[in-house]
Amino acid sequence: MFFRNLTLFRFSPAVADDLQRLDEALDDYRLRPCGPLELFTRGFVPPVGRADGWDSLTLTENGCTLAVLGGEDKLLPPAVLTDALQRKVRQITEQEGRNVGGRERKRIREDLLTELLPRAFVRSSRTAAYADIANGWLVIDTASRKQADTVLTCWREALGSFPAVPPAPEEGPRVLLTDWLATGRLPAGFALGDECELRDPATAAGAVIRARRQDMDAEEVKEHLRSGKQVFKLGLVYDDRISFVLGEDLVLHKLRFLDVVLDTLGDSLQDAHDEAAAALFLMTTELRRLLEQLAEVFGLPRPGDA
Numbered sequence: 253m254f255f256r257n258l259t260l261f262r263f264s265p266a267v268a269d270d271l272q273r274l275d276e277a278l279d280d281y282r283l284r285p286c287g288p289l290e291l292f293t294r295g296f297v298p299p300v301g302r303a304d305g306w307d308s309l310t311l312t313e314n315g316c317t318l319a320v321l322g323g324e325d326k327l328l329p330p331a332v333l334t335d336a337l338q339r340k341v342r343q344i345t346e347q348e349g350r351n352v353g354g355r356e357r358k359r360i361r362e363d364l365l366t367e368l369l370p371r372a373f374v375r376s377s378r379t380a381a382y383a384d385i386a387n388g389w390l391v392i393d394t395a396s397r398k399q400a401d402t403v404l405t406c407w408r409e410a411l412g413s414f415p416a417v418p419p420a421p422e423e424g425p426r427v428l429l430t431d432w433l434a435t436g437r438l439p440a441g442f443a444l445g446d447e448c449e450l451r452d453p454a455t456a457a458g459a460v461i462r463a464r465r466q467d468m469d470a471e472e473v474k475e476h477l478r479s480g481k482q483v484f485k486l487g488l489v490y491d492d493r494i495s496f497v498l499g500e501d502l503v504l505h506k507l508r509f510l511d512v513v514l515d516t517l518g519d520s521l522q523d524a525h526d527e528a529a530a531a532l533f534l535m536t537t538e539l540r541r542l543l544e545q546l547a548e549v550f551g552l553p554r555p556g557d558a
Contacts, residue, residue, distance in 0.1 A: 253380075253527075253528055253531035253532060253535065254507075254509055254531060254535055255380065255391070255393040255507055255535065255539075256393060256506070256507050256508075257393060257394055257395035257503070257504060257505050257506070257507060258391055258392070258393070258496075258503065258504035258507060258539075259391075259392045259394055259395065259396075259397065259400035259503050260389060260390070260391060260392075260418070260419055260502060260503075260504075260543070261389070261390040261392070261400075261404060261416035261417060261418055261419075262388050262389060262390070262416060262417060262418075262419055262552065262553075262554055262555055263383075263388050263389075263390060263414070263415065263416040263417075263554075263555060264388065264415070264554065264555040264556055265388065265554075267388075267414065267415055267416070267555075268383075268385045268386070268388060270411060270413075270414070271317060271383050271385055271411075272385075273411075274310055274317055274319065274383070274410075274411065275308060275309055275310040275317075277410045277411050277412075278296045278309040278310065278319060278410050279309065280410070281295050281296050281406065281409065281410045282295050282296055282297070282309065283295030283296060283297050283322035283323070283324070285324065286324040286325070286326060286374055288369065288370040289366060289369055289370070290326070290369075291325070291326050291328075291369070292323060292324060292325045292326065293323065293324050294321060294322070294323050294402070294406055295321070295322055295323075295406075296309045296319055296320065296321055296322065296406070296410070297309070297320050297321075297322035297378065298320070299311045299318050299319065299320045299380065299528060300524050300525050300528045311528060311529060311532060313529050313532045313533040313536065314532070314533045314536045314537060314540075315384065315385055315386045315536075316382045316383065316384045316385065316532065316536040317382060317383050317385065318380060318381070318382040318532055319380070319381060319382070319407070320378055320379070320380045320381075321378070321379045321380075321381070321402070321403050321406050322376065322377065322378055323376065323377040323378075323379075324374050324375070324376055324377075325374065325375045325377065326369055326372040326373070326374060327372055327373045327374070327375055328365075328368055328369060328372045332368070333361065333364060333365065333368065336364045336368065337357065337360060337361050337364060340360050340364065341357065341360070379392065379393060379394055379399060379402075379403050380392075380393045381393065381403050381407070382532070382536065384536065384540060384543075387540065387543070387544075387554070388554040388555070389543055390404070390407075390416045391539065391543075392404070395503050395504075395505050397501075397503075404416060415555075417555060418502075419502050419547075419550070419552040420552070420553070421502065421550040421551055421552055422550070422551025422552075422553070423549070423550050423551050425498075425499075425500045425501070425502055425550055426453075426482050426483060426484065426500040427482075428549070428550065429482075429483040429484075429485075429486045429498065429500060430477065430482045430483040432444070432483075432486065433448060433468060433473070433477065433483050433486060434474070434477050436469065438488075439545065439548075439549050441490055441491045441545055442488055442489070442490055442545075443488065443489045443492075444468040444469075444486070444487065444488065444489075445468070445486070445487025445488050445489050445495055445496075445497070446464065446465050446466055446467070446468065446487055447463060447464045447465070447466070447485070447486075447487035447497055447506075448462075448463050448466070448468060448473070448483060448485060448486050448487060449461070449462050449463075449483070449484045449485035449486075450462075450463075450473075450476050450477070450481040450482065450483060450484070451481060451482060451484050452480060452481055452482075453480075453481075453482050454480070459481070461476050461481060468487075483500070484499065484500045485497050485498065485499045485500070485505070486498055487506075489510075490541075490542050490545070491541070492510065492512065493509070493510055493512055493513050493538060494507065494508070494509055494510065494513070494538060494539075494542055495507075495508045495510060496508070502546070502550065502552075509535070509538065513534065513538055516534065517530060517531065517534055518530075
């Protein structure tokens with residue numbers, strides 16, 4: 253239940269009103285098995301397993317609504333299809349004594365794809381996201397912008413419209429992160445972690461320095477900054493309760509709730525639904541405080557009424 257990465261979007265109060273019907277809207281977009289000739293399918297699955305008697309596609313706690321996008325993908329490596337195509341072309345050349353043209357190759361490839369897809373393995377995936385309705389955050393458990401966009405697209409398809417947008421910082425994240433590491437002066441509640449990624453911003457192929465389990469006050473780190481490198485990712489700890497690596501794109505990686513948080517969850521919960529509800533309440537409470545601070549530090553305004 254606890255998210256490990258955060259990709260963020262913001263939405264207006266007017267959009268928030270429409271989220272009240274999310275559970276009903278998702279019902280027509282449940283995940284179905286991947287058909288014999290389909291490469292993939294996407295759809296929503298219950299956030300609590302059906303084995304526990306829970307069939308709803310959303311879970312709401314603490315003013316936040318959680319939904320989980322499921323996926324099934326056929327695993328058909330391109331090399332397998334290429335090898336099969338080459339064997340077929342070679343067979344035609346040897347048996348019929350002629351070359352195979354581009355149009356025929358394309359048709360043979362399509363025939364082979366139809367033949368191989370039903371026998372391909374299926375890989376399942378799950379990506380959770382929750383909407384903090386009161387504060388206008390859509391929080392997706394992924395560090396991949398492509399996967400985050402897929403989740404957002406599926407929410408939009410189900411709702412008909414969901415104009416959530418990436419955060420638009422008023423303060424340059426890279427400039428602030430570099431200043432924090434260089435000076436050690438961080439906003440209240442934040443402390444340096446033990447990880448960073450430094451790059452030369454002058455060129456796209458410039459030097460990249462990645463440090464892990466490293467004292468961020470070390471002289472060698474400062475020397476890289478003095479040479480002109482800037483911070484693209486920085487490990488941080490918030491309020492001694494959450495650790496994460498913040499990217500200059502404001503994606504949070506390697507999110508971890510520290511023991512002082514997890515110890516409050518307890519172990520007396522009766523079933524999977526109660527456990528999921530308690531975890532969602534705890535997680536959203538902690539992340540709400542963190543996101544409020546990030547919004548203040550970087551200037552991340554909530555969009556106005558749509």
